[in-house]
Amino acid sequence: MLTVRAPATSANLGSGYDVFGIALSGPADVLRVEKAPRTTLSVTGAGSQYIPEDPAQNTVGAVVDALDAPARIRIDKGIRPASGLGSSAASAAAAALALNELYDRGYSREELVSIAAKGEAVVAGEAHDDNVAPALLGGFTVATPDGVTHVPADLQLVVCLPDIVVSTSDARAVVPDGVRLDEMVETVGNAATLTAGMERDDPYLVGRGMRESVVTPSRAKLIDGYGHVHDRALEAGATGVTISGAGPAVLAVCPEGFKRRVAAAMVEGFDDRGVEARAFQTTVGEGARLLDT
Ligand SMILES: Nc1ncnc2c1ncn2[C@@H]1O[C@H](COP(=O)(O)OP(=O)(O)O)[C@@H](O)[C@H]1O
Numbered sequence: 001m002l003t004v005r006a007p008a009t010s011a012n013l014g015s016g017y018d019v020f021g022i023a024l025s026g027p028a029d030v031l032r033v034e035k036a037p038r039t040t041l042s043v044t045g046a047g048s049q050y051i052p053e054d055p056a057q058n059t060v061g062a063v064v065d066a067l068d069a070p071a072r073i074r075i076d077k078g079i080r081p082a083s084g085l086g087s088s089a090a091s092a093a094a095a096a097l098a099l100n101e102l103y104d105r106g107y108s109r110e111e112l113v114s115i116a117a118k119g120e121a122v123v124a125g126e127a128h129d130d131n132v133a134p135a136l137l138g139g140f141t142v143a144t145p146d147g148v149t150h151v152p153a154d155l156q157l158v159v160c161l162p163d164i165v166v167s168t169s170d171a172r173a174v175v176p177d178g179v180r181l182d183e184m185v186e187t188v189g190n191a192a193t194l195t196a197g198m199e200r201d202d203p204y205l206v207g208r209g210m211r212e213s214v215v216t217p218s219r220a221k222l223i224d225g226y227g228h229v230h231d232r233a234l235e236a237g238a239t240g241v242t243i244s245g246a247g248p249a250v251l252a253v254c255p256e257g258f259k260r261r262v263a264a265a266m267v268e269g270f271d272d273r274g275v276e277a278r279a280f281q282t283t284v285g286e287g288a289r290l291l292d293t
């Protein structure tokens with residue numbers, strides 16, 4: 001039997017819609033896999049009552065098929081589904097790493113990204129790599145159709161998860177079909193600033209580079225209290241705030257020593273609007289890894 005931990009991830013970072021992602025040091029999913037003649041799944045933990053155990057409907061099933069690796073798989077969810085924290089991607093990434101090892105398939109982590117993305121296609125309708133790439137590689141990732149670029153990064157973060165459910169497919173439906181040239185120019189500038197900030201572990205550049213005015217405002221309407229929480233986090237010292245993935249989680253980048261007060265301000269901000277929320281004080285973290293059993 002093998003046990004694998006795969007982390008939550010935060011995709012987009014504002015200016016990098018469907019391209020940027022970071023691994024978080026927590027929370028995480030844990031998968032246990034052992035060879036079996038046919039695949040069976042059991043799911044426990046956060047939000048498990050909403051996650052199908054039929055392999056055909058679970059992100060893990062598509063990974064089993066892609067690696068031709070039937071197994072008895074137990075998923076312990078640390079990441080609530082429909083959170084904006086790459087819950088479905090974490091299971092897919094963990095399955096890819098675990099089954100590759102269990103069946104000695106010999107794929108590199110980079111090659112496993114597109115295999116894990118097949119799992120994401122099961123729930124999102126299309127394969128996007130921006131969660132599975134950091135879930136497998138860790139750090140900051142830039143995922144494009146030409147491949148994934150990986151930058152190790154060291155940043156202090158808070159993610160605040162309100163008690164609201166936003167499915168990725170609903171949040172994709174509100175994204176505008178096109179952008180104006182001035183919006184494109186602004187986004188390119190911010191995305192480049194953010195990337196430079198990641199290379200330098202600079203929370204001020206990363207925070208500034210997260211600004212984005214096309215996708216984020218459309219999706220903010222799906223998250224009660226988003227504007228207020230955004231402002232409260234900045235007042236408390238965050239250098240940048242945006243929607244994590246498709247939401248409803250909200251991501252804040254913090255200078256050293258500010259996470260506690262930013263976390264408190266974000267939870268209070270949601271509370272001001274009558275929404276319960278919990279905050280995770282975290283950092284950019286490592287990718288999926290095998291655990292000793
Ligand atoms: N292993 C899995 N973990 C989490 N969600 C899963 C899994 N397999 C299928 N799903 C389904 O995926 C959907 C959640 O995916 P999504 O809306 O993209 O949220 P998230 O951003 O948290 O991944 C839910 O409908 C859930 O039932």
Ligand SMILES: N[C@@H](CCOP(=O)(O)O)C(=O)O
Pocket residue numbers: 009011012017018019083084085086087128130131168171172244245246247
């Ligand atoms: N780029 C995707 C990312 C979805 O992330 P999730 O964690 O909400 O599944 C999007 O923005 O739709």
